[in-house]
């Protein structure tokens with residue numbers, strides 16, 4: 001592997017700038033003449049806008065402009081859209097209501113933007129925003145999705161009768177599934193809630209719009225996971241500017257976890273306002289705005305039936321899910337509870353009949369979209385809670401019940417579209433049970449009992465689909481974009497190398513891992529390799545980073561470009577050494593003729609390509625190649641997580657004694673970075689299971705958890721150190737054998753924790769987050 | 784407007800500020816030192832931590848006028864002569880950062896923690912002392928490791944010097 005090549009634990013190249021305060025985030029950007037935006041937001045969950053009076057605000061010190069939604073409409077700025085078409089069971093297309101960047105008629109959630117103030121300073125902009133008078137006619141609101149579907153509830157959009165966006169199904173026919181359930185020896189039935197979460201990257205969203213009137217050109221600095229998609233959507237749908245007149249730059253971005261995939265009203269408004277007001281306009285979210293307006297995650301209510309034959313083999317699974325979409329359809333919202341959720345309902349198990357029904361529903365809440373894992377945590381939580389419950393009902397060990405039902409031969413076609421290409425579920429189960437000393441648990445439980453503590457252990461076997469995704473396949477399922485990735489490898493005249501990628505790094509360490517790929521290929525030091533990303537003027541096109549795709553898809557594109565560079569470099573080297581091209585090997589920073597001592601240093605090959613004094617006949621000068629890689633299948637990371645907890649009966653407080661993760665990510669470029677991804681994912685999963693939850697007041701629709709005083713983020717002393725290991729089966733679908741690791745931790749961990757807590761307290765009736773109050777109540781209800 | 788003067792990273796600086804100007808705004812906007820971040824509005828996240836007269840404080844909850852006459856150290860002033868401070872070096876060696884947004888505050892908090900506890904730090908103490916710093920990326924695992932490693936290295940260094 002070489003000290004810096006594939007598989008090496010290389011310290012990150014990007015760290016120094018972050019460690020010395022030299023990171024460049026959007027809010028750090030300063031351009032000449034820059035002014036600041038503050039948004040006027042709806043204090044009501046649902047209301048008609050009767051009048052907006054900005055006259056007092058316009059007279060406030062420092063105010064340059066107060067702009068509203070009618071002006072945006074007059075300027076032809078389009079609606080925000082959802083880019084994935086889902087058809088209901090009856091064949092009708094999903095019912096998408098209009099989402100204006102600045103509401104001009106109706107507001108539909110607390111935080112909906114209605115006007116923007118541009119002023120000399122942030123303080124002045126905010127002061128003036130408070131003086132904008134908006135007359136609202138309040139309407140009744142609904143925040144719970146199941147309630148919103150019932151008769152007589154407030155209606156959010158005229159397009160969506162009964163607040164229903166779609167009623168969609170997948171898998172085996174309902175009749176066949178029902179028949180299998182009717183014939184079963186045992187059926188486990190549950191109602192499963194998946195709590196709503198706020199993603200909370202530590203860097204709040206921000207946007208800086210700069211309009212150049214001489215060139216009629218816009219530049220947008222923004223906190224985006226996918227600047228090219230942002231440019232595409234803002235050009236093609238929002239009519240901000242044509243692509244060649246719009247440059248989008250996502251510089252250092254402080255975490256995303258899905259929430260920075262989407263194109264939000266604020267960046268559109270900053271761009272538009274920069275032309276309208278004639279000054280560059282910067283907006284930076286504060287944390288309360290982030291809670292109000294960053295797309296939330298999860299919020300499912302499901303019922304499930306899992307049927308078993310007399311040998312405890314699963315014969316059928318039936319799932320009915322209601323997904324809360326909030327007030328508007330966010331960019332990829334429709335795909336989350338469908339193709340990212342229901343398609344994973346087979347889990348690691350061979351289940352002959354699976355039928356899933358999903359209803360997507362409007363409510364007067366913040367829009368909901370992909371958050372780390374996106375659909376797959378919901379599927380895993382549902383399945384792993386259900387199979388654990390089944391094991392308890394059947395009186396068999398949870399490991400045995402899972403083992404008995406594991407898929408063991410590949411490829412495996414599930415009834416819900418996915419075709420699993422490779423895996424070894426037994427290996428991760430074994431590894432995690434060994435690591436956790438599962439066999440020694442009864443003794444530990446007995447010892448804890450003596451101390452008056454309730455001890456429990458729980459597991460979760462997850463699978464996810466990553467490396468999204470083959471463009472033709474997702475196109476046929478309704479995606480509005482292709483999900484390939486692009487790369488360009490530029491070898492400079494003295495042999496240093498730039499890799500341009502359409503992936504975007506916001507914590508994942510691409511500047512290091514992508515350089516490792518190149519170092520591995522040519523044996524050059526990673527310091528001679530630079531990774532360029534996040535700027536639509538530098539990288540032509542790309543699909544960005546989400547769904548654990550940058551390794552499997554982004555790096556595969558780099559491999560393709562490297563193949564082309566290597567082929568040309570070999571031709572040049574062969575010509576220089578008067579050898580046969582097929583005898584050339586490139587390693588350790590030089591080109592060699594195999595079996596001889598003839599070598600040419602790498603820089604010499606590069607230089608020859610650019611001097612072009614002595615190239616093979618007919619060869620173009622230069623050494624630079626580009627590639628697009630379109631995946632052939634999803635990838636299927638999988639693993640087994642085990643959590644052991646101890647619970648204080650007096651307070652209901654859960655202590656995590658140990659957390660073990662055994663994952664199969666396929667081949668790994670940098671184990672240190674992969675482990676870091678798992679740690680972070682597990683922390684978010686533990687957050688969901690124990691601490692985090694977005695709460696609305698059901699009557700008023702006010703967000704009750706809009707700050708870190710009210711929304712419990714996982715802190716260092718809420719978490720243990722984690723024990724992580726890998727049992728890898730290479731992915732056959734891409735050249736590097738990579739499956740992806742970014743989301744696994746958040747997917748696998750919540751059910752392991754809740755299974756452990758319910759095991760400890762002997763009451764299975766517990767929902768996330770399992771706060772001390774809920775756990776205490778469940779302990780007492782059980783007795 | 785009030786004129787304030789203070790020492791930031793060893794240099795005397797002054798500027799006119801409103802009464803409501805926060806120290807973090809003064810540092811970021813007036814001095815252009817953007818390594819100190821703002822991650823919340825309720826004094827919870829610690830991305831804004833700097834040292835004032837040798838102790839870590841949250842610069843989002845301190846007015847610029849309160850810092851008049853004090854010695855401020857920000858993340859930009861920690862490395863000396865191009866050499867990373869041992870805490871910075873440990874964060875790099877142990878992968879204690881991902882997106883980097885919490886990192887300046889984490890590092891400044893860690894330096895203060897090590898100054899206070901020296902070699903007596905253990906995992907539990909580190910975790911408790913990180914109460915005011917939120918990281919969404921790392922799950923804290925490698926941050927804790929990095930701080931313990933830096934504490935051990937710094938106290939070994941101190942002993943060797945004695």
Ligand code: FES
Nearest residue numbers: 827828829831843
């Ligand atoms: S900015 Fe969050 S604590 Fe200071």
Ligand code: FES
Nearest residue numbers: 881882885918920
């Ligand atoms: S490294 Fe991203 S918040 Fe800590």
